[in-house]
Amino acid sequence: MITLPKLARPRRLLAADEANKPTSQVLRFGPDKPLKLDAGVDLAPFQIAYQTYGTLNEARSNAVLVCHALTGDQHAANTHPVTGKDGWWDVLIGPGKIVDTNRFFVICSNVIGGCLGSTGPASINPSTGKPYGLDLPVITIPDMVRAQSMLVDHFGIDQLFCVIGGSMGGMQVLEWAASHPKRVFSALPIATGPRHSSQNxxxxxxxxxxxxxxxxxxxxxxxxxxxxxxxxxxxxxxxxxxxxxxxxxxxxxxxxxxxxxxxxxxxxxxxxxxxxxxxxxxxxxxxxxxxxxxxxxxRAMDYFDLAADHDGRLADAFAGTSTRFCLVSFTSDWLFPTSESRSVVHALNAAGASVSFVEIETDRGHDAFLLDEPELFAAINGFISSAARAYGLPEAVQ
Amino acid sequence: MITLPKLARPRRLLAADEANKPTSQVLRFGPDKPLKLDAGVDLAPFQIAYQTYGTLNEARSNAVLVCHALTGDQHAANTHPVTGKDGWWDVLIGPGKIVDTNRFFVICSNVIGGCLGSTGPASINPSTGKPYGLDLPVITIPDMVRAQSMLVDHFGIDQLFCVIGGSMGGMQVLEWAASHPKRVFSALPIATGPRHSSQNxxxxxxxxxxxxxxxxxxxxxxxxxxxxxxxxxxxxxxxxxxxxxxxxxxxxxxxxxxxxxxxxxxxxxxxxxxxxxxxxxxxxxxxxxxxxxxxxxxRAMDYFDLAADHDGRLADAFAGTSTRFCLVSFTSDWLFPTSESRSVVHALNAAGASVSFVEIETDRGHDAFLLDEPELFAAINGFISSAARAYGLPEAVQ
Structure with a gap:
């Protein structure tokens, strides 16, 4: 039987501490700026907790939005305030790393519905003064992206140089490209799919x-x-x-x-x-x-079905897109097998999009996207370097 | 959230009712006939609940032992006393069916550690007068087979014509063939393996x-x-x-x-x-x-490792065997993939055994062994018919 460690601290949710007093930067929206939810209601007030790494250039053209997975958070490349561990994508993001913070301005926000500072079920419901619990409406992947777009607006960024993420983060990348095609120059969805399967x-x-x-x-x-x-x-x-x-x-x-x-x-x-x-x-x-x-x-992952939002035709989700895509899958990922990525590639081809696709041979399964996986790094590096040249971004300041 | 139906009956374990007052036939062993457990202790007294179908012939040569899976029981081909449903292998066993009870004497017993009448954790511990609970020693696949062999002794059967089972039942078939090679004329392990994998x-x-x-x-x-x-x-x-x-x-x-x-x-x-x-x-x-x-x-499944019981050499488990084997796997079974059956086939080949192997193309997964799967039935029918001819068993009495 699992014997849980005795907690020296008071019996409070540690995540809830962060939810209500986040150590991250926080962007707050009042009743005049509600988040329009797919559930058909407005969420207001609400807040987004986020981290940034690097500096936004004058042209506001060097922003990379990183989208986190199911149990991830905004602490992609800094020490985690609860666990004390490195950020979940610290291997990838930082000065001189592949997502080079000497070159790019990296934004990572906690998704709406999360528990590290963005409005979620542990947040206080202003109409009751108590935590929302299940009174928070169900949040969808498009809801998460809608909130992120308000954060991007806050920075005055018209177009993101790149949106990148794996698993549920990859779903957000696909949703960004589908719902905000002009705001995404390049998109890197990793180990993900256009819908959650029955088994998932x-x-x-x-x-x-x-x-x-x-x-x-x-x-x-x-x-x-x-x-x-x-x-x-x-x-x-x-x-x-x-x-x-x-x-x-x-x-x-x-x-x-x-x-x-x-x-x-x-x-x-x-x-x-x-x-x-x-x-x-x-x-x-x-x-x-x-x-x-x-x-x-x-629930957000289960509800995601990009084709269903476009009358069942996935290609229509990307009609007329000028975003550059690179999809990555892993041979041993049985949660999001290569066939899921391939269905997106086919849809992008049908939509006439610029798309490359890398299936990486590894036995590390779905979690490979979080690991020090040289082929993954090579694929990301090649795609980002090429896109940055095409976008006219200067090399990194050393 | 799962809403469990309100029970009209008293709050007692229905399985426990069967455990202590089984509607099956029961063979009881007293303190003079303990079951020697792999845990290093004797289980006594103990009992085996079982069903039989068909008639044992005079030569006692027409017995087929059916071994059940994890959540199966002895009710292979009769109405289940708790659910009221057909037996779990009713599609296969019965008059005129593939395991023809006009020809064969079929025995199916509840495994030791089970809950439908054989001694298990819901049985009364004679030393306390209360249910065993976790005071029952851990039971292994060899323990189950050892108890079954005492049941077979009870019928005066020296050699079983066939031992057949799927999944955990297939583990018992392999164990029977390994530990009692002379008592098994033919063996039919289906959708199983010689050990439980890490993922399982x-x-x-x-x-x-x-x-x-x-x-x-x-x-x-x-x-x-x-x-x-x-x-x-x-x-x-x-x-x-x-x-x-x-x-x-x-x-x-x-x-x-x-x-x-x-x-x-x-x-x-x-x-x-x-x-x-x-x-x-x-x-x-x-x-x-x-x-x-x-x-x-x-736990019994997790502990099963036939090679480990023979210094890591699976072939040694079957050294000198004269049992005829037929192994069956299903292409979409990811619990016991074909590679598991194949490792047994290789070991049997190395041991010089008579073995046939059928991999059945189906999308029905592990549970295919319980379903009306024509190719499975054809394989079982072919193997049993041929073995019966070789064994000199007369055709079914019509």
Whole structure:
């Protein structure tokens, strides 16, 4: 059984601390600037927490928008305020790195519905004075992008040089290109697809049910009740984590190796290393993520269906686009297999778009987009360098 | 959120009713006939609940032992006492069917550790007068087979004509052939493997954690506490169920179809058919299965490693065997992919065994072994007919 570490701190959501007192920069919109949600209602007031890296040039032409994945956040290239770890894309973004902050102005914002400072279910609902919980309307990928576009407006940026992201971040990239084609010079969707598959919805539903089965979820009002549905959220994370890795990588890394012992215990402790690893993934996740945000993020992914928004024709989502695209998939990614990226490539070809496509041979599964994967870096570097030349951006200031 | 149906009956484990007052035939062993467990202890007294179909011939040469899978039971070809549904292999076993009960004497017993009448965690521990719960030693696949061999002894059967089973049942078939080679004339392991992979252990661990995270699990003592960890067990079943199906079949059957509605609800109800389907799978499972048995069954699968029991050489498990084998796998089974069956075939070839192997093209995933799959039936029919001729068994009495 997962034994969660005793917390020395008060029983409060750590993510909720960040949700309501973020250590990031925050852009606030009042009642006069509501966020129009696909659910058919206006969200107001609302706020966007974000990080930037590098300097916006005078022409405001060197902006790269980075979109985060399901459990990611705005801390792409700085120390994470809750975990103390490096940013989730620190391998890629920074001075002299592939997304070179000596050259580009990088923006990464917490998505709406998230839990690190942008308005989400842990935020205070102004009409009740209590956390939203499930009273926050369901958030969609287009809603997230709509909020990001208001942040981009705030910087006075007409056109983003590049929008980049993996997984749910890649969905946002596709949505940006579809809904704001003139504002995106180049787009780099990685390990993603134009819709969530039945199997992916199924895994997300298991995760949601695991959270909601936890009595400490309290119908979504756990913050008010001073509780945390840690066990349910840990189980959800464990199930999801399996889908981020490939069978081959699990076999290579863990196989049937035993944990700290020479033989089976004939009990229900974590005999196998893979069990310990998964339990650790579950335990560490609950401190940095809000359970209700997990419900909202998974729902946003399930609802995403770019073709459906265009009468079932994916090519129509990109009609007349002048954005340059590069799609990347990984051979061992079974959450977003190459066929998903290829369907986008076909649609882009049908729409006459400029598109390149790289399928990378790796056994590291879906999570490869977050790892130090040389072929991925080479693909991103080649695409960004070429696009920057075409865009007339000067080389990096050394 | 899963809303479990209100039960008209008292809050007792239905599976536990069967565990302690089975409607099947029961073979009981007293303290003088303990079951020697791999955990290093003797289980005594213990009992085996079983069903038989057809008639044992005078030579006692027409017996077919059917081994059930993780959540299966002895009710292979009769109406299930809890669900009222047909037996789980009713499509295959019966008069005039492929496993023809006019010809063969079919035995199917509930495995040790199960919950339909054989000794398991819901059974009364004679030393305490209370249900075993987690005080039952961990049960292994060899333990299950050892108990089955005592049942076969009871019938005075020296050699089984055939041992057949899928998934965990297939593991038992392999174990029978390895540990009792002279008692098995022919063996038919379907959709199985010689060991549980890291990914399979991972999914099982998620299921166990889901059960143990449910406060109604009560440290395994829920029967004493008059509770049932229904929500946790339902989540475990949902996660496992995804692995029984293929992505292609999910796409074909459910896709992104909505449930009883024309548009998304922007909420957390079951919008998609796949969500309703999974919730239904979870809800109906908890009535017919005991949560602790689920822990024991998954553990037995995780522990199975036939090569490890023979110094890492799988071929040595079958050294000198004269059993005829037929292995069957399914192209879309990602729980036990064809490579697992092939590794057994290679080992059998190395051991000089008689072996045939059929990989069946289907999109129905792991569960194909339970379905009306014509190619599977043809393979089983061909193998059994040929083996029966070689064994000198008369044709069926019409």
């Amino acid at each position: 919805i199924a895994f997300n539903e298991v995760g949601r049910q695991a959270v909601m089965a936890d009595p400490d979820w309290c119908g979504g009002k756990y913050i008010e009740e001073d509780k945390r549905p840690e066990k349910g959220l840990a189980v959800a994370r464990m199930a999801a984590h399996i889908t981020y890795l490939s069978e081959a990588a699990l076999h290579r890394k863990f196989g049937r190796n035993l944990q700290d012992r020479s033989q089976l215990t004939f009990g229900f402790d974590a005999d196998f290393q893979i069990e310990s690893y998964l339990r650790h993934q579950g335990m560490t996740f609950v401190d940095r993520f809000d359970a209700n945000s997990y419900l909202y993020m998974t | 252990i991972a999914f099982n661990e998620v299921g166990r954690q889901a059960v143990m995270a449910d406060p109604d699990w009560c440290g395994g003592k829920y029967i004493e506490e008059d509770k049932r960890p229904e929500k946790g067990l339902a989540v475990a079943r949902m996660a496992a169920h995804i692995t029984y199906l293929s992505e292609a079949a999910l796409h074909r059957k459910f896709g992104r179809n909505l449930q009883d509605r024309s548009q998304l609800t922007f909420g957390f109800d079951a919008d998609f058919q796949i969500e309703s389907y999974l919730r239904h799978q979870g809800m109906t499972f908890v009535d017919r299965f005991d949560a602790n048995s689920y822990l024991y069954m998954t």
